[in-house]
Amino acid sequence: MTRLIVLGVQGDDDLWVADLDAGTVTKIAAPATGALKAADDLRKAGATITKGVNLAALASSADAISGGFLDASGGFLDK
Numbered sequence: 232m233t234r235l236i237v238l239g240v241q242g243d244d245d246l247w248v249a250d251l252d253a254g255t256v257t258k259i260a261a262p263a264t265g266a267l268k269a270a271d272d273l274r275k276a277g278a279t280i281t282k283g284v285n286l287a288a289l290a291s292s293a294d295a296i297s298g299g300f301l302d303a304s305g306g307f308l309d310k
Contacts, residue, residue, distance in 0.1 A: 236284060237267065239274050246271060 234251040237259070246267075249256045262268040270280050281287065290296045 238287075239271065240289060244275065 236249045236251065238247045238249060238256075239245070244261070246259050246261065247256050248259050262271055274280055
């Protein structure tokens, strides 16, 4: 089974696809039609959309991730 995740970051209109098996992240073209376009439109309006992902958090730095900081004062879940 291929493990791909489509990502969008708050404040950035771009979409990315992460191929977990290949270890790559690639910018993708904005969808013009279909369910991904509908989801992208919702996220641009402020919605958070998840499907099949059980943890996603924007990190402030690579050090915050590797340090394992999950607290609310100096960790990567601050935002």
